[in-house]
Every structure is written in structure tokens, then in C-alpha cells.
Amino acid sequence: MLKCTINGKEIEVSSGATIMEAYHKLQEEIAYYCWHPGLSVAGVCRMCMVEIEGNPKLQIACNTPVAEGMKITNESEKVKESVKWTLDFHLINHPLDCPICDQAGECGLQEFYMTYGKYNPEMGDRKVKKHKVVDLGSQVVLDTERCILCSRCVRFTEEVTKTNELGIFNRGDHSEIGTFENRPLNNKYAVNTVDICPVGALTSKDFRFRQRAWYLKEFETTCNGCSTGCRVNVFHNQNGLFRVKPIYDEAVNGHWMCDEGRDIYKHINLDQRLRHSKAGAQQVPLEKALETAKQALKAAGSSAALLITAQYTQEENQAILDFFSNELKSSNIFYWKNNEETFEDFDGLLIRGDKNPNTQGLMNLLKEKSASGSWKDLKAKVESGQIKTVLVAGPEMLSVYPDLNEKVTVLSKTQTIWLSTCEHEFFDQLSLQLPVSGFAEKNGTYVNYAGLERKIQAGVKFVAEALTLQEIVSAFRGANVSKTNEVAL
Amino acid sequence: MSVVKRPSSVSQWYLPGIFVGLYHTLKALLYNLSHRQKMQTLDYPEEKFEYSPRFKGTHVLTVKKDGAIRCTACMLCATNCPAQCITIIASEHEDPSVEKFPIAYEIDMLRCVFCGFCEEACPVDAVRMGPEWQIPGISGTNFVKGIDFLAFRSQLKGGISSVLDDQERHGQGI
Numbered sequence: 001m002l003k004c005t006i007n008g009k010e011i012e013v014s015s016g017a018t019i020m021e022a023y024h025k026l027q028e029e030i031a032y033y034c035w036h037p038g039l040s041v042a043g044v045c046r047m048c049m050v051e052i053e054g055n056p057k058l059q060i061a062c063n064t065p066v067a068e069g070m071k072i073t074n075e076s077e078k079v080k081e082s083v084k085w086t087l088d089f090h091l092i093n094h095p096l097d098c099p100i101c102d103q104a105g106e107c108g109l110q111e112f113y114m115t116y117g118k119y120n121p122e123m124g125d126r127k128v129k130k131h132k133v134v135d136l137g138s139q140v141v142l143d144t145e146r147c148i149l150c151s152r153c154v155r156f157t158e159e160v161t162k163t164n165e166l167g168i169f170n171r172g173d174h175s176e177i178g179t180f181e182n183r184p185l186n187n188k189y190a191v192n193t194v195d196i197c198p199v200g201a202l203t204s205k206d207f208r209f210r211q212r213a214w215y216l217k218e219f220e221t222t223c224n225g226c227s228t229g230c231r232v233n234v235f236h237n238q239n240g241l242f243r244v245k246p247i248y249d250e251a252v253n254g255h256w257m258c259d260e261g262r263d264i265y266k267h268i269n270l271d272q273r274l275r276h277s278k279a280g281a282q283q284v285p286l287e288k289a290l291e292t293a294k295q296a297l298k299a300a301g302s303s304a305a306l307l308i309t310a311q312y313t314q315e316e317n318q319a320i321l322d323f324f325s326n327e328l329k330s331s332n333i334f335y336w337k338n339n340e341e342t343f344e345d346f347d348g349l350l351i352r353g354d355k356n357p358n359t360q361g362l363m364n365l366l367k368e369k370s371a372s373g374s375w376k377d378l379k380a381k382v383e384s385g386q387i388k389t390v391l392v393a394g395p396e397m398l399s400v401y402p403d404l405n406e407k408v409t410v411l412s413k414t415q416t417i418w419l420s421t422c423e424h425e426f427f428d429q430l431s432l433q434l435p436v437s438g439f440a441e442k443n444g445t446y447v448n449y450a451g452l453e454r455k456i457q458a459g460v461k462f463v464a465e466a467l468t469l470q471e472i473v474s475a476f477r478g479a480n481v482s483k484t485n486e487v488a489l
Numbered sequence: 490m491s492v493v494k495r496p497s498s499v500s501q502w503y504l505p506g507i508f509v510g511l512y513h514t515l516k517a518l519l520y521n522l523s524h525r526q527k528m529q530t531l532d533y534p535e536e537k538f539e540y541s542p543r544f545k546g547t548h549v550l551t552v553k554k555d556g557a558i559r560c561t562a563c564m565l566c567a568t569n570c571p572a573q574c575i576t577i578i579a580s581e582h583e584d585p586s587v588e589k590f591p592i593a594y595e596i597d598m599l600r601c602v603f604c605g606f607c608e609e610a611c612p613v614d615a616v617r618m619g620p621e622w623q624i625p626g627i628s629g630t631n632f633v634k635g636i637d638f639l640a641f642r643s644q645l646k647g648g649i650s651s652v653l654d655d656q657e658r659h660g661q662g663i
Contacts, residue, residue: 212564212568
């Protein structure tokens with residue numbers, strides 16, 4: 001361990017640590033563009049200048065290792081002056097098209113200009129014009145004029161995805177980021193380059209121009225796209241959810257997430273949701289639907305069956321399984337496993353073939369209840385007429401359940417109560433559908449593939465009638481549903 | 490502190506007051522009939538009062554030289570609007586030098602408080618408030634005005650040109 005002093009505060013860091021890491025450990029402010037904790041050190045932006053006592057010249061914090069007894073500051077006039085004019089150089093060819101730039105509001109250039117800049121530009125020459133709106137691939141758009149050549153995106157494709165699509169071409173002030181001929185940026189982690197871009201050079205096609213950054217609020221939750229369970233921030237406002245960005249979680253996803261996971265917000269928005277309970281294609285009041293469901297299950301008693309997917313939180317699973325084993329005394333619990341062939345797939349970075357967020361958690365609970373039924377068992381029992389009433393805790397993400405149609409066709413012959421977040425035309429064959437909350441509308445826990453528990457958080461509530469499984473179970477037990485709904489809000 | 494004056498016994502004799510009032514009305518009527526040129530009132534709606542060009546009346550969306558709308562859909566006006574009456578939907582433009590433009594720009598005229606903050610916030614002189622001061626309508630009229638009205642209504646005679654031109658700025662190397 002080495003001792004050093006940063007801005008007058010003493011701190012111990014492990015040997016080999018850089019001054020930048022010491023700054024982050026102390027949570028002291030320091031300006032930087034090219035440094036990123038998940039990437040190698042490039043030292044090209046020259047923004048992280050610090051003054052070291054006894055050293056006549058300023059040093060960059062990101063590439064200078066801490067030595068014993070170092071006295072470091074970035075609050076002196078000398079450092080501030082240096083950062084100010086470095087920023088002026090970064091902005092020489094910057095087009096300043098903030099009004100049409102998606103990054104405005106969360107842009108590194110804007111931020112540091114307000115902290116360190118506030119100068120009058122002294123550049124007399126004309127700006128170098130480069131390419132605008134360059135289509136890099138299926139996900140990302142590049143604006144080479146806005147780019148400050150920090151090379152974060154290039155290092156990302158080189159070090160993290162190891163696909164090497166991006167490079168810096170040409171020389172001097174004509175340098176620009178680009179892809180090679182016929183090799184677009186089409187890897188499955190491409191949108192991470194948008195996240196790490198400190199300026200508006202890389203923008204996401206999905207999010208482009210849909211909202212300004214300052215209209216969005218965010219909340220922290222866990223991605224429900226696959227069993228990896230990355231920690232993510234979901235951005236939303238009163239019009240819906242708009243984007244998903246990863247949060248650092250060392251044990252799960254590091255700094256990154258996949259592009260598939262970026263789409264998980266879409267099914268929470270109103271246009272895809274099941275907004276009312278339905279009997280067949282007919283809309284029915286929620287209280288009436290819950291009463292019908294309750295009567296049907298109570299009447300069936302121990303012959304009632306539960307078909308469960310691994311898309312619900314641990315708390316919800318617990319509630320519904322307890323209701324079946326304790327109240328209905330039914331042991332007809334069946335597990336619906338989707339895409340069995342690709343279940344164990346793993347791409348080596350983050351994406352797993354198991355497209356359910358809580359498979360591990362559900363398995364643990366099913367083992368406790370010693371329930372081992374699968375879809376095949378249920379199908380046989382339904383077709384032989386042994387089971388006449390089925391409660392389906394249906395998938396939240398319909399897109400990862402390709403066998404949906406087949407299941408619905410079989411179950412449409414019996415009395416089926418289907419709990420669903422999203423609407424689907426097949427579901428109108430079923431005797432009853434109840435709307436349930438999506439992952440952004442409830443609190444709970446997912447257990448990921450490695451058995452790590454991660455919380456999800458209720459940040460929005462778009463469908464007033466949507467309930468969690470706990471609420472549905474308590475309604476079955478006789479609680480007033482409108483009351484539970486109020487509590488949820 | 491409010492002081493309530495009790496009516497005096499004199500003021501209870503209201504008839505003299507009425508005759509004084511009628512005298513003034515008659516005087517003004519006769520004066521106006523004999524000096525029609527000096528009359529303060531206008532024969533609305535045939536005659537309309539024109540405010541100065543700096544008056545903050547009905548909004549105008551300016552246009553570029555090619556006649557397309559100047560607005561870049563940066564949403565600064567909508568952000569700055571205290572009445573939250575501006576709705577903009579942005580979209581991608583085919584021309585990379587334009588990049589972003591509004592496919593819908595709507596102002597709810599009944600919510601607008603005509604404060605002029607939108608005009609102040611606009612970085613590209615795309616929205617202005619003009620000297621027109623009346624937006625007539627009958628029952629059922631839609632007062633949420635779109636681009637057709639804001640930029641191309643007949644009174645604007647083909648649109649008002651913006652003073653800020655991107656082509657010129659690019660030419661100057663800005």
C-alpha cells in the first residue's frame with residue numbers, strides 16, 4: 001500500500017494504482033474523456049492534468065502511477081488553466097450543433113466547459129468539415145465532426161468484444177473514426193460504444209431523436225433479458241420507457257451489457273400491454289375477473305394446475321407456489337421451459353441462451369416443493385381430461401417464447417386463467433386473461449445463473465389494472481383488490 | 490386596510506348623478522358626431538388595430554431559403570415554456586446537413602401565456618412571436634395549431650425567412 005495526498009486529503013492505494021484510480025477512490029472530481037475504468041489507458045485527451053509537488057510539469061493522472069508520499073492536486077490555477085486550453089483545442093473543429101445532438105444535456109464537452117472552460121475561443125481559422133450521419137451498422141450512427149478522438153470506442157471493440165471493427169483513419173485534424181469496407185459495426189455489444197462516447201459522436205439508432213436527455217428520469221433495476229441479470233438504469237418519463245443503460249456490477253456484468261438487453265423496455269410501454277382483464281376477446285372488470293378466477297380455482301381445488309415460467313420475481317414465485325400447495329392442496333405444478341435446445345448457450349461475455357431472469361430462483365423453489373412436472377406432463381393430463389382448470393403464470397417477454405402458439409392452442413380447450421403483461425392475438429382463445437405488472441413496475445428479487453440475488457425496482461406504473469402475483473394471490477385469499485392496487489401505486 | 494365609507498345622505502339622492510352622467514354621454518356623442526376623424530374607436534372587425542412588429546402575439550415558425558421549416562427540433566422552446574403548451578416530434582432528415590427536423594410542431598394557443606420565452610430560447614431564430622394578436626374561432630375550433638398554421642398561414646404570405654442560415658454559416662467555416 002502506498003500513501004499519497006490528493007487535494008489535501010490522505011489516501012492509501014495499492015501499489016501500481018494510477019493517480020486517476022486514487023481520485024476515483026476518493027470521489028474527487030477530475031476531468032477526463034479518454035480514460036474508462038473498463039478499458040486500457042490511452043492518455044490521449046490530456047484533460048486529467050494534475051500538479052505533483054516537486055515536479056515542474058503537469059502530469060496526466062490516468063497514466064501516472066502513485067508513488068509513496070506524493071502530494072497531488074488538480075485545484076491549482078496552473079491545472080485549471082491547462083484544462084481550459086486543452087478543452088479549447090478539443091473544441092476547435094467541434095461543430096457545436098448541440099441543438100440537434102442527442103448527447104446534449106449529458107455531454108462531457110458541455111459539462112467541462114461549464115466547470116473549466118468559459119473562455120472566448122481564440123481560433124481564427126475555419127473549422128475542418130468531416131462526415132456527418134455515418135451509418136456504422138444496425139445500431140449506431142457516427143458523426144465524425146463531433147468526435148474528439150478519445151478512442152474509447154476503438155479500444156472497446158479491440159479489448160472487450162475483440163471484433164476490431166472500428167479504427168482511426170487519416171492524420172492530423174483530418175483524423176476520423178470509421179469502419180473498414182464491408183465490415184460494419186454489427187457485434188452484439190455495439191451500443192456500449194454509444195454509452196462510453198463522452199460526446200455526441202456515436203448515437204444509438206433506437207434512441208436517436210426520440211427524447212432529449214433532460215426529459216428523462218432514471219431508476220436502477222436488473223435486466224430481465226436473460227439469466228445473466230445485468231444491472232441497468234432504465235430511463236423513462238410520463239410518455240413511457242425510452243432506453244436502458246448498464247451500471248457497473250463487478251460480479252455480474254462489469255461495465256457492459258448486450259444490445260438485446262437494450263430492448264427490454266419496449267414491452268413495458270402501453271402499446272404492447274394487456275391493459276384490461278378479458279374473458280375471451282371480451283373485456284371484463286378486474287374485480288369480476290378475479291372473482292371468476294378465484295371461484296374456478298377453489299372449485300377445482302387439488303385438481304387445479306399451475307403452469308409457471310421463470311419470468312417472475314422470487315417473491316411472486318413464492319406467493320403463487322404457496323397458494324397452490326397450502327390453500328388449494330394441489331401438487332399439479334408444471335414448469336414451462338422455453339427454447340430448450342439453446343438453454344445452456346453462452347457467448348463468453350454476457351449473453352446466455354436461457355432467456356429468463358429467474359430460472360435459478362424458480363428451480364430452487366420448485367425443488368423445495370418437490371415439483372418436477374413439465375409441459376409434457378401437463379399436456380398429457382389436459383388431453384386426458386384429468387386437469388380442467390389451469391392457472392398460467394405466463395411469460396412477460398413473449399418474444400423469447402417461440403412455442404407460445406402451441407401452448408395456447410392446447411390450453412384453450414380447458415378453463416385457463418392466463419396472467420400476462422403483454423397482449424397477444426392468440427390469447428383471445430383463452431377463457432380468462434389477467435394483466436400483470438412488468439419488471440419495471442414491481443419490487444422483487446431475481447436470482448441469476450450463478451445464484452446471485454439482484455433486486456428489481458418499481459419505477460413506473462403504466463397499466464392501472466396490472467397486479468403482481470402477490471397481489472393476485474392476496475385477492476384470491478379475499479383481500480380487496482382496489483385496496484392492494486392503491487398500495488402498489 | 491380597507492376603509493368602508495358609509496353612504497352619506499347626499500349620495501342617496503341618485504337622480505342628480507344620473508343627469509350628470511347623461512350630460513357627459515350626450516356631450517361626447519355630439520362631439521364625436523361633429524369630429525368623426527378624431528374618434529378613438531375602430532369599426533371592428535372591418536378595421537383592425539395594428540401593433541408594432543415587436544408585439545408578442547401569435548407565433549410564427551420561420552422558414553429557410555428553400556422554403557423548408559427552420560426549426561431543428563432541439564426542444565429548447567418546449568423545455569423553456571412555462572405553460573407547457575409546445576409539443577414537438579422530431580425525426581431524422583434525409584439530408585445529413587439538416588439531420589434533425591420536426592415532423593410535428595404544435596402549440597396549444599389556449600394554454601399559451603404569450604410570455605415569449607420560446608422565442609428567447611430558440612438558438613436558430615426558428616420561432617418568433619408576431620404582431621398578429623387574434624386567433625378567432627368558433628365553438629369546436631381546434632386551437633392546437635400545427636406547422637401549417639404556424640409557418641404557412643395565408644397572412645404570412647409564403648413564410649417569414651429566418652435570419653440564421655446554416656449554408657451561409659458553413660460557408661464561413663463556422
